[in-house]
Amino acid sequence: MTTDRYNAFAVALHWAMAVAIIGMLIGGFVMTSELLDKSQRFTMIQWHKALGVLMLLAIAARLVLRLATHPPALPNYMMGWERTAAGLGHIALYALMLIMPITGWLMVSSSQYGLPTLVFGWFTWPHLPGVAADDAVNGAAKALHYYAAFAFIAVIASHLAGTVKHIWMDGHALLYRMWFDTPKRALLGLGGVAASVLALAVLPLGGAASVSTPSLNAPAVSVADAAPGAYVVDYGASTVSFSGIHAGDQFRGTFSEWSADIQFDPGALADSRADIRFALSSASTGNPFYDGTLPESDWFDIANHPEGRFAATSVVAGDQDGTFIMEGDLTLRGKSLPLRLPFTYDVVEDGTAIVKGSVIADRLAYGIGENSDATAEWVSQEITIDIDIRAARQSDDESDLSS
Numbered sequence: 001m002t003t004d005r006y007n008a009f010a011v012a013l014h015w016a017m018a019v020a021i022i023g024m025l026i027g028g029f030v031m032t033s034e035l036l037d038k039s040q041r042f043t044m045i046q047w048h049k050a051l052g053v054l055m056l057l058a059i060a061a062r063l064v065l066r067l068a069t070h071p072p073a074l075p076n077y078m079m080g081w082e083r084t085a086a087g088l089g090h091i092a093l094y095a096l097m098l099i100m101p102i103t104g105w106l107m108v109s110s111s112q113y114g115l116p117t118l119v120f121g122w123f124t125w126p127h128l129p130g131v132a133a134d135d136a137v138n139g140a141a142k143a144l145h146y147y148a149a150f151a152f153i154a155v156i157a158s159h160l161a162g163t164v165k166h167i168w169m170d171g172h173a174l175l176y177r178m179w180f181d182t183p184k185r186a187l188l189g190l191g192g193v194a195a196s197v198l199a200l201a202v203l204p205l206g207g208a209a210s211v212s213t214p215s216l217n218a219p220a221v222s223v224a225d226a227a228p229g230a231y232v233v234d235y236g237a238s239t240v241s242f243s244g245i246h247a248g249d250q251f252r253g254t255f256s257e258w259s260a261d262i263q264f265d266p267g268a269l270a271d272s273r274a275d276i277r278f279a280l281s282s283a284s285t286g287n288p289f290y291d292g293t294l295p296e297s298d299w300f301d302i303a304n305h306p307e308g309r310f311a312a313t314s315v316v317a318g319d320q321d322g323t324f325i326m327e328g329d330l331t332l333r334g335k336s337l338p339l340r341l342p343f344t345y346d347v348v349e350d351g352t353a354i355v356k357g358s359v360i361a362d363r364l365a366y367g368i369g370e371n372s373d374a375t376a377e378w379v380s381q382e383i384t385i386d387i388d389i390r391a392a393r394q395s396d397d398e399s400d401l402s403s
């Protein structure tokens, strides 16, 4: 009786995979349906990718096991055609278990979105080596993933039909072969599966387990560059940030590396100017998916354009008292476009000068995300840029904000 059973590890792996595959198929169709809103869809696709990667690892373990060990022989009562059908069915199942995650992997690797595959904050699964963003490859992978899902359903259905036939029509209680004979073996088998997935994920990936961020030429902006002046920017209390909407949800990011050189005198606007520079690689939204995507070539393209800059050559008075407008060029991804940044200027009791400004920029005008999301289906076209700069007065001259 024990020789014609699968071993406990194979049994545990079989049932874990069965549940996972059926869950992935159902989840896959749900997440691409109209049932979810954009935000839910985005979240569910990230879960799907993470689970799919774990499944690829489990499938690899299963294949190694299948090739390294001999499965129990098919029961004697099975006829020739049944043996052939069972053999072909098993080959189809293994093929589809590989085709599904590999086409999914190819799909995300060739996607213009450039979104990383984060496995539950545990490790980042790299994109397929040598695969660049390519619509044709992405479309082919997507179609394969889609049609293979139907093929998978058909093969699983015939696998089940075969099992039902053996049990109810032929009267052979065949299912025991793929079940644990003792609770202890069940525990051993399930523990073995969990340990193997962990080992496969942690050991061989090692260095590859991080998002490949292109190396950044250190931008010429940093707090240390601050030149002495009447005001020194308090970088700890100041922020340069951007915000917008992704999949219906608000996001906000800040730059941690930036510098501001502002000469401002409300009484001498003609002599006023500003130069704000920020390292695009220092952008952080607190969302690992966004932070993994922003450096990519279609978004900030930090490998080629590490720095963003707003250079205002003139400052004019605004409509209301205490309001002003910096007029200059905003440069992103190597493209400079005119921008008017309205701001307020206040000097509080302790002499701290506060400059607060906000402006809406059109990301597509700079080519940001133009391949991934040219119609702003996911990410809003309008991105708000906010500055909130606080500078400590170093002398009596309140008019000079140079830092």
Ligand code: HEM
Residues within 6 Å of the ligand: 021, 024, 025, 026, 027, 028, 029, 032, 045, 048, 049, 050, 051, 052, 053, 055, 056, 097, 100, 101, 102, 103, 104, 105, 107, 108, 117, 142, 145, 146, 149
């Ligand atoms: C056994 C593993 C997997 C199964 C059974 C599975 C199943 C499915 C199904 C049924 C769909 C919906 C049909 C479609 O629109 O294509 C889907 C969509 C998707 N899958 Fe998978 N998948 C697996 C692995 C993966 C992996 C490993 C990834 C990526 C790392 C992935 C990424 C995706 C993506 C991005 C979509 C959405 C496609 C779209 O936007 O239309 N899948 N999957």
